[in-house]
Amino acid sequence: MHCGNILTVDVEDWYHICGADAVADVPRTQWRVRPNIELLLDLLEECNQKATFFILGSVAENDPELAPRISAHGHEIASHGYSHRLATSLTSEEFRGELFRTGQILEDQTGQRPIGYRAPQWSLSESMPWAFEILRETGYRYDSSLNPLPFVGNPSGSRIAYRLEGAGQGLWEIPPLVAESWMCNLPVGGGWGFRFFPLSMIFRAIDAFNADAQPAVLYLHPRELEAEGPRVALPFFRSFYTYGRRTSAVLRLKELFSRYRFITIKEQIDLWQRAS
Numbered sequence: 313m314h315c316g317n318i319l320t321v322d323v324e325d326w327y328h329i330c331g332a333d334a335v336a337d338v339p340r341t342q343w344r345v346r347p348n349i350e351l352l353l354d355l356l357e358e359c360n361q362k363a364t365f366f367i368l369g370s371v372a373e374n375d376p377e378l379a380p381r382i383s384a385h386g387h388e389i390a391s392h393g394y395s396h397r398l399a400t401s402l403t404s405e406e407f408r409g410e411l412f413r414t415g416q417i418l419e420d421q422t423g424q425r426p427i428g429y430r431a432p433q434w435s436l437s438e439s440m441p442w443a444f445e446i447l448r449e450t451g452y453r454y455d456s457s458l459n460p461l462p463f464v465g466n467p468s469g470s471r472i473a474y475r476l477e478g479a480g481q482g483l484w485e486i487p488p489l490v491a492e493s494w495m496c497n498l499p500v501g502g503g504w505g506f507r508f509f510p511l512s513m514i515f516r517a518i519d520a521f522n523a524d525a526q527p528a529v530l531y532l533h534p535r536e537l538e539a540e541g542p543r544v545a546l547p548f549f550r551s552f553y554t555y556g557r558r559t560s561a562v563l564r565l566k567e568l569f570s571r572y573r574f575i576t577i578k579e580q581i582d583l584w585q586r587a588s
């Protein structure tokens with residue numbers, strides 16, 4: 313059964329860069345998340361596509377109209393935690409507190425209780441079984457934090473979605489798209505790889521997943537829609553993979569939207585569960 317593909321958006325601002333805490337108090341006049349999300353909502357609507365939005369609780373709290381705007385367009389509301397601190401830097405109680413607080417904010421604002429979670433900078437790992445247990449206990453149905461890439465994740469981790477066994481039993485794990493290469497998995501599904509690799513290579517990776525009836529999971533940040541937007545000063549390579557060249561993701565998204573159908577993670581999981 314062919315199942316469509318998935319676009320995910322980590323809803324945070326240009327300064328939500330893990331480890332760059334010096335810019336924590338950026339004044340309201342410099343926030344850019346809202347105009348970039350509006351641009352994306354228009355684009356999704358124009359192309360008749362749906363996406364899953366992992367929203368940072370603090371961003372939703374600061375702009376209470378943002379999550380309702382996304383929800384009103386028929387997209388899925390999911391959680392990116394509250395503070396954008398790495399999950400590895402939180403105690404289990406802090407992790408639970410962030411999940412609860414963000415879930416409550418998003419539910420109050422949109423009427424949708426999130427069932428999906430993505431950690432800042434893919435910072436969950438199999439060595440944190442307690443985190444998956446907490447996700448399951450608090451009513452989550454899936455996690456999308458394990459990236460099969462070197463440096464940010466586990467390069468030998470699964471490239472396709474699966475259900476957890478043991479800790480967090482029954483939760484779905486939804487990894488982002490990577491392409492296999494002779495050297496290592498490559499991040500064609502988002503971040504610097506999505507902006508850098510030829511589109512034909514990204515299409516090939518998506519087509520290979522779809523040929524196996526698997527959805528390809530892409531990911532995007534609002535700041536990537538604004539090539540000339542503000543940037544946190546970062547070392548060269550970090551800056552490149554965070555912000556990329558001064559080109560916008562919009563043209564690439566248009567190409568993808570004209571070629572593939574995108575549905576939400578929740579819709580995809582419902583399809584899998586109906587089929588099983």
Ligand SMILES: [Zn+2]
Pocket residue numbers: 322324328392396431432433
């Ligand atoms: Zn993030």
